[in-house]
Amino acid sequence: MAEHEANTEQLERRVYRGLREDNLDPQHVVALACELLDWFHCSDAILEVVERNPAEVSPAEMTALAWRVLDDAGFEPGFDLAPERLVTLRAALRIIARDLPTRGIQGEPEIEVLEDWFPVGAGVRLADGERLNWGGHILPSMCDDPTMALTSLAIMIQESLLEWTWRVWPVCPRHDLGVHGSEWNGAAVWWCAGDGGHMLAPVGELSRALGFRRRK
Secondary structure: OHHHHHHHHHHHHHHHHHHHOOOOOHHHHHHHHHHHHHOOOOOHHHHHHHHOOHHHOOHHHHHHHHHHHHHHOOOOOOOOOOHHHHHHHHHHHHHHOOOHHHHOOOOOOEEEEEOOOOOOEEEEEOOOOOEEOOOOOEOHHHHOOHHHHHHHHHHHHHHHHHHHHOOOOOEEOOOOEEOEEEEEOOEEEEEEOHHHOEEEEEOOOHHHHHOOOOOO
16 A cells, blocks of 8 residues: 555656646556556546557647546645745745734744645744644645635634643734634635624734734
């Protein structure tokens, strides 16, 4: 099983790179489909790749089949194969970093790719070296959409700070309730459950909502 998983991952990465670089090798697609079929992964796309002669499949057809096979296999490219996901996550951190001074946190936090975790994901390292990755790290698949990346990052940071300090943050000044990172109307916000629920502030604009002035 370990050998199968290693072979499958290697082939998936080759196929994905070929698709991204517009340099797909049909033999890699066939090898991946055969590997999956040998271990009882069966789908229409996998069967079609195995049964057809690659020489008779047009490049456009093979590209479409390759994407379907990867999807059927549940393949998710990591930050190394899809670096744009890491760019999105770093942009999200720059936004939420504007809220951290309201919690007394100074300095610029950084995204830390957690290579030793499975699956590989990302956490946050504060300027003082403290790591914030409690409750589950950020997976690359969470970073396809900027709003999802920002919301996921807000939740992870909030839960990590609660576990680290046993202090709720942020708090709605009107209801004295802890608010939560959430998605509302297509935006990442700090959401309070008081009075039926309301937005305290968009993520990144907490200072203004709390009347907090950042230290120069």
